[in-house]
Amino acid sequence: MDKKSPLNIIPDPRDQTETVTQWVYRTLRDAVMNGTVLPGRALTIRELAALLDVSAMPVREALRLLAAENALELLGNRRVIVPEMSAMKFAELCEARIALETHAAARAMPYIDSRRFDDLTELDARIDEAQAEGDLIKITQLNQQFHRTLYLANPHDITQPLIESLWLQLGPFMRLAMANLADHYIADRHKEALSAIAKSDAYALKMAITSDIRDGLAFAADPHLLQSFVIQSRQDTNA
Amino acid sequence: MDKKSPLNIIPDPRDQTETVTQWVYRTLRDAVMNGTVLPGRALTIRELAALLDVSAMPVREALRLLAAENALELLGNRRVIVPEMSAMKFAELCEARIALETHAAARAMPYIDSRRFDDLTELDARIDEAQAEGDLIKITQLNQQFHRTLYLANPHDITQPLIESLWLQLGPFMRLAMANLADHYIADRHKEALSAIAKSDAYALKMAITSDIRDGLAFAADPHLLQSFVIQSRQDTNA
DNA sequence: TCAGCTATAATGTGATCACATTTATCCGGG
DNA sequence: CCCGGATAAATGTGATCACATTATAGCTGA
DSSP: OOSSOOOOOOOOOOOSSSOHHHHHHHHHHHHHHTTOSOTTOEEOHHHHHHHHTSOHHHHHHHHHHHHHTTSSEEETTTEEEOOOOOHHHHHHHHHHHHHHHHHHHHHHGGGOOHHHHHHHHHHHHHHHHHHHHTOHHHHHHHHHHHHHHHHTTSTTOOOHHHHHHHHHHHTHHHHHHHHHHHHSOOOOHHHHHHHHHHTTOHHHHHHHHHHHHHHHHGGGGSHHHHHHHHHHHHHHHHO | OOSSOOOOOOOOOOOSSSOHHHHHHHHHHHHHHTTOSOTTOEEOHHHHHHHHTSOHHHHHHHHHHHHHTTSSEEETTTEEEOOOOOHHHHHHHHHHHHHHHHHHHHHHGGGOOHHHHHHHHHHHHHHHHHHHHTOHHHHHHHHHHHHHHHHTTSTTOOOHHHHHHHHHHHTHHHHHHHHHHHHSOOOOHHHHHHHHHHTTOHHHHHHHHHHHHHHHHGGGGSHHHHHHHHHHHHHHHHO
């Protein structure tokens, strides 16, 4: 039984309004995001169903949904795992983020009114606070919220689900990226973005978003360093 | 009963190897792609289950998967529909395609060996044949195959599922685009792309892909024209 | 004629079960 | 000691059923 790691998935109480499938989906999604379940670990429907104390059906649907978002991988044989990360794949995800998110930002910019600009400014301030406190989880969440608020200014946006998929695939490394960023914090790219928006300078906004993403994931530039992060994440989850 | 249109979904015999869920998924996906089921038409699990002569479960999973790919929309109330198309949304999808696919093409270019280059050349030739024959379905399929073959040259590609999602959302309009293109065929953008690849000119390749997508979807530039296509697609499916 | 309420039908959700296939365990022969 | 095959356990898949929720039709009253 020690081949399978214990799967320390949080209980996370369930809201009455949401369906069981949604709850299972959210729980598993968070588990992948936080790196609770490590890459390569085989997941079975019945095991998760027993662990979460639900029937097999909601688990089945949640697994398939996560697989559709590329958060999980359906192996040809009947096994479901968290995809392994490689330096090359990481680089591809990073570049895809830049391509998609700069595009989304430029498309959203014309729709940003003063109301939303204030929201973004406030989010940036809260990120600074969390930065001062060293609260990595909060930084990650607020950072995502900042990007989401920016892109969703576009009322016809269709890129958000695609971007969320990329975030999900980056998964636990986002957290590590934040830890790394906290040590070597250089420039506030969000303020650069806000400045670009104020000037309606689409190119500057794209550059700010690009820098923001690159800063956050810069440690992946060196394959060896990334590999050490991969290993570190495994040790973290085993602790 | 005439509120609900008859849902002329093709039978399309089922392969023995694939699961029922996969078959249902493929059937519904094709139905959406071909515009067999029209936007706004409410789909129910039991109705589809009866129509396809399977139990409710595979239908449920297939619907959720298609919803996860944004091919279907889960309304807050318990209804599933094919999303309505608007000129703005169409434009967003078109621009997102350009952003993602030019990126994917540029990233794939370094990996294109002579073997794959020959494959692309042959696909282009077959597209010319289909063009001469006026076979719209074959043109659409081969065109997608051309793009897929190009992007998947990158062994670490992670953009393909995202691109497929966009194609799926464009859905039946791809077919209409091909019909429109057949009438006003100007330049062979695929040959331009091949030429760019031969010269390892990433910028030229991006421009060729951009032009290819724009040519195909140019009719959407005029909102009124797009609207006429939307209406036409409805009449087509009712015929 | 139409608004509002009620009863009935329909729908999504989730649990349980049966079956075919795969994976794991164990044991004997090399 | 290790390899390979047979038996047993586990797994995914799909069908059926019960229940709560929602939509629809029908009816009453103004």
